Amino acid sequence: MFEQLINGLTQGSIYALLALGFTIIFGVLRMVTFAHGEVFMVGAYSGFVVFTHLQDSLVLAIVAAVVTTFLLGALMEIVAFRRLRDAPHFSSLLVTIGFSVVLTQLALLIFGAEVEAIPMRQIEGLAFSEIRIGEVYVSYLQLSVLGVAILIMAATFLFFKYSRLGTAIRATAQDHEAAMAMGVDVNRIFTVTFAFGSMMGGIAGVLIGFYYNLFYPTMGVMLGLKAFSAAVIGGLASMPGAIVAGLMIGVVEVFSVDFVNSSFRHLIAFVFMFAILLIRPQGLFGSGQLRGARGD
Amino acid sequence: MLQLNDVHTWYGSVHALRGVSLTVGEGEIVSLLGGNACGKSTTMKTILGWVKPRSGEVIFGGQRITGKRPPQIVDAGIAPVLERRRMFPQLTVRENLMMGAWRRRDTAGIAKDIDKMAEIFPVTASRAGQAAGTLSGGEQQMVAMARALMARPKLLIMDEPSMGLSPKFVRTIFDLIIELNRREGLSILVVEQNANMALSIASRGYVLQTGEVVIADTADALLNNPQMQKAYLGIA
Ligand SMILES: Nc1ncnc2c1ncn2[C@@H]1O[C@H](COP(=O)(O)OP(=O)(O)OP(=O)(O)O)[C@@H](O)[C@H]1O
Ligand SMILES: [Mg+2]
Numbered sequence: 001m002f003e004q005l006i007n008g009l010t011q012g013s014i015y016a017l018l019a020l021g022f023t024i025i026f027g028v029l030r031m032v033t034f035a036h037g038e039v040f041m042v043g044a045y046s047g048f049v050v051f052t053h054l055q056d057s058l059v060l061a062i063v064a065a066v067v068t069t070f071l072l073g074a075l076m077e078i079v080a081f082r083r084l085r086d087a088p089h090f091s092s093l094l095v096t097i098g099f100s101v102v103l104t105q106l107a108l109l110i111f112g113a114e115v116e117a118i119p120m121r122q123i124e125g126l127a128f129s130e131i132r133i134g135e136v137y138v139s140y141l142q143l144s145v146l147g148v149a150i151l152i153m154a155a156t157f158l159f160f161k162y163s164r165l166g167t168a169i170r171a172t173a174q175d176h177e178a179a180m181a182m183g184v185d186v187n188r189i190f191t192v193t194f195a196f197g198s199m200m201g202g203i204a205g206v207l208i209g210f211y212y213n214l215f216y217p218t219m220g221v222m223l224g225l226k227a228f229s230a231a232v233i234g235g236l237a238s239m240p241g242a243i244v245a246g247l248m249i250g251v252v253e254v255f256s257v258d259f260v261n262s263s264f265r266h267l268i269a270f271v272f273m274f275a276i277l278l279i280r281p282q283g284l285f286g287s288g289q290l291r292g293a294r295g296d
Numbered sequence: 297m298l299q300l301n302d303v304h305t306w307y308g309s310v311h312a313l314r315g316v317s318l319t320v321g322e323g324e325i326v327s328l329l330g331g332n333a334c335g336k337s338t339t340m341k342t343i344l345g346w347v348k349p350r351s352g353e354v355i356f357g358g359q360r361i362t363g364k365r366p367p368q369i370v371d372a373g374i375a376p377v378l379e380r381r382r383m384f385p386q387l388t389v390r391e392n393l394m395m396g397a398w399r400r401r402d403t404a405g406i407a408k409d410i411d412k413m414a415e416i417f418p419v420t421a422s423r424a425g426q427a428a429g430t431l432s433g434g435e436q437q438m439v440a441m442a443r444a445l446m447a448r449p450k451l452l453i454m455d456e457p458s459m460g461l462s463p464k465f466v467r468t469i470f471d472l473i474i475e476l477n478r479r480e481g482l483s484i485l486v487v488e489q490n491a492n493m494a495l496s497i498a499s500r501g502y503v504l505q506t507g508e509v510v511i512a513d514t515a516d517a518l519l520n521n522p523q524m525q526k527a528y529l530g531i532a
Contacts (some may be wrong), residue, residue: 164394171384171395178382180346182447183370183399 002255003136005107010142011249012199012207013149016221019230019242020153021200024173028173028193029236031081031089034096036201037224038103043069044209044219045107048118056122056146058210063258065202073198085283107217116215123213145207153243222266229273234284244284297323297483303352312338314507320451323481327494329528330504336487337379340453345369352392361489370399375449379456381440386429386509389420389439392428396446413442434465451483460491470497491528494517
């Protein structure tokens with residue numbers, strides 16, 4: 001039971017991380033990206049390549065994902081959003097769909113369609129050393145995944161609450177013209193925010209890739225949908241909302257496997273989300289924390 | 297100090313400013329008057345570098361700033377108080393002030409200015425930790441002014457500071473403007489529809505009509521100008 005809860009929270013913490021990235025991007029740019037799942041996939045492969053070809057260190061794998069997806073996010077913002085700032089929202093949406101297709105095709109080209117995995121001898125140290133917490137045994141890998149996810153989320157909160165740049169990002173989210181009046185380079189804030197949100201997706205990618213030791217070009221599709229859903233359930237622009245929703249979905253999924261065939265887990269997750277939206281159409285945390293109540 | 301020479305600004309096919317020329321001298325309060333949609337805000341946005349004029353030039357402190365980017369114009373020493381105050385509603389009052397100092401790096405100087413704002417605008421201290429969006433309109437106007445001053449500007453541009461405020465509060469705000477001008481030698485450009493009030497503190501005024509300066513004169517002359525009295529001062 002407790003073990004299942006840990007499993008659920010681990011799974012959920014990754015959803016939360018992914019949803020948080022999505023929420024931050026939406027909260028500041030008021031734009032939806034459809035390439036978040038593919039950024040996640042790129043993060044996973046970056047970690048995979050570094051781990052298998054350079055050095056088998058989880059930290060280094062995470063760093064690789066951070067760097068790659070941060071840069072990828074910056075590039076996407078400039079191409080899909082900055083250049084189309086005055087175009088209708090749908091234009092940007094379309095470009096992000098384009099990005100998701102290109103990234104998937106690139107992954108297919110480089111890695112092929114078959115599922116890749118880190119060789120046992122490289123990952124067994126992480127996956128099979130366990131430590132005991134009370135009655136249950138938890139693997140180092142699981143602990144690392146959960147730990148890294150929590151660490152990143154906590155750091156994100158502190159960053160937005162207390163840092164100079166974090167405050168400027170919140171200010172820009174609330175009123176970008178007023179921010180411009182203070183001399184904030186609003187374009188740069190948008191780029192950094194998109195890069196930052198993408199980076200969180202990338203970290204989620206490495207974590208889940210290593211957790212299940214499965215890497216394939218379409219691995220981000222279902223995850224992208226779930227992150228989007230978790231963000232909506234959370235209230236779209238609410239960071240705590242995204243985290244709570246992500247964790248809940250993870251836990252529900254893991255526990256549902258006890259009752260139904262595991263291939264239905266995605267279905268259960270979406271039914272659960274639908275049920276929440278029926279009860280609270282505005283999401284768990286209705287009005288966001290990045291943005292003001294002032295709608296637009 | 298500030299000089300606009302024959303500025304033409306377009307929004308797509310809308311010709312919003314049709315050759316605006318004006319000056320604001322060192323330590324002077326000047327008002328820019330006009331009815332709805334005559335181009336007051338556009339003049340401000342052109343000065344701030346938010347929109348680029350198609351022709352004409354903006355000169356500030358002897359330097360041509362036409363075409364410079366907004367952050368550089370803040371660096372040059374121009375800070376605006378936008379129409380409707382535009383608080384960052386979910387940031388605290390203090391965070392709002394810190395945002396005003398965004399382009400500055402002198403931590404000690406910023407801290408000193410925060411204290412100074414507490415003196416001039418007590419509400420910035422008494423409500424420092426409160427979300428700015430929860431303040432009343434008048435309080436927000438105070439915070440908006442303090443926030444702009446945190447940039448240590450040489451020229452303050454205020455877009456319709458009286459909008460939505462009670463006459464008594466407008467008086468308070470305008471008294472503060474005069475005091476800032478006297479104490480700090482701050483140059484101020486007040487953009488207003490409330491011509492009476494604006495001319496009571498300004499030394500000179502310009503009247504805009506559909507993107508053109510139609511009258512430019514001293515404040516006293518404008519207050520006694522029959523054309524002004526009829527159109528803008530509510531005197532038949
Ligand atoms: N972004 C824009 N795109 C197109 N036209 C614009 C834009 N902004 C302003 N305009 C037009 O330019 C003209 C001047 O607008 P501006 O906002 O400068 O007027 P204003 O004098 O500040 O009016 P108000 O007193 O209502 O604030 C108006 O006709 C307005 O419709
Ligand atoms: Mg205006």
